[in-house]
Amino acid sequence: MQKQVDIEKALERKYPEQVVLVTTRNKQGKDNVMAVGWVAMASSEPVMFVLGIDQQACTYQNIIETKQFVVAFPSEKMAKETLFAGSVHGYNRDKIRESGLRVQQASIVNAPVLVDAVANFECELVEITMPGDCPLIVGKVVCAWENTDKQLKRLYTTGKNHKLSGVREIET
Numbered sequence: 156m157q158k159q160v161d162i163e164k165a166l167e168r169k170y171p172e173q174v175v176l177v178t179t180r181n182k183q184g185k186d187n188v189m190a191v192g193w194v195a196m197a198s199s200e201p202v203m204f205v206l207g208i209d210q211q212a213c214t215y216q217n218i219i220e221t222k223q224f225v226v227a228f229p230s231e232k233m234a235k236e237t238l239f240a241g242s243v244h245g246y247n248r249d250k251i252r253e254s255g256l257r258v259q260q261a262s263i264v265n266a267p268v269l270v271d272a273v274a275n276f277e278c279e280l281v282e283i284t285m286p287g288d289c290p291l292i293v294g295k296v297v298c299a300w301e302n303t304d305k306q307l308k309r310l311y312t313t314g315k316n317h318k319l320s321g322v323r324e325i326e327t
């Protein structure tokens with residue numbers, strides 16, 4: 156049975172929601188990382204992602220500047236680092252160093268790949284659209300990486316206020 160409620164109230168039922176880490180490198184060579192929950196596939200051939208990224212974010216400014224970024228799927232072991240990446244702006248902080256996230260050189264784009272993520276996708280900016288109050292950034296995947304540990308599980312947002320954890324199958 157369905158009961159009509161406020162939109163905000165119904166949105167509380169959307170979890171678990173996927174979360175990714177977006178890395179960028181500005182023109183001065185400074186790396187940054189941000190948590191993004193508003194993410195989806197936007198195309199399969201070629202593969203594209205769409206990300207909702209606030210204009211205030213340092214990541215947004217970096218993407219405008221360089222037109223490149225990496226979408227990394229954090230593992231369930233990266234909850235602390237993901238929360239940190241999503242809690243402070245990177246303008247005057249070195250979030251990658253402070254969080255201890257391990258990085259390696261990407262192949263094509265100028266932004267770091269996260270060593271301990273489940274997978275990484277190097278992206279080039281295709282377009283930015285503004286259908287509502289949040290810029291939607293579409294990026295084409297130009298190179299992909301996967302973790303050699305096949306057992307690693309992805310991290311999800313599992314509740315309000317950015318509650319993060321791995322997602323387990325429901326036990327019967």
Ligand SMILES: Cc1cc2nc3c(=O)[nH]c(=O)nc-3n(C[C@H](O)[C@H](O)[C@H](O)COP(=O)(O)O)c2cc1C
Nearest residue numbers: 189190191192193208209212213214241243244245
């Ligand atoms: C789990 C989680 C998901 C988030 N999802 C988004 C999102 O989809 N879009 C967004 O603009 N900010 C999102 N944020 C907030 C940003 O990550 C936060 O504003 C961050 O400080 C921006 O970093 P930057 O300024 O260094 O780029 C999220 C935060 C968390 C913890």
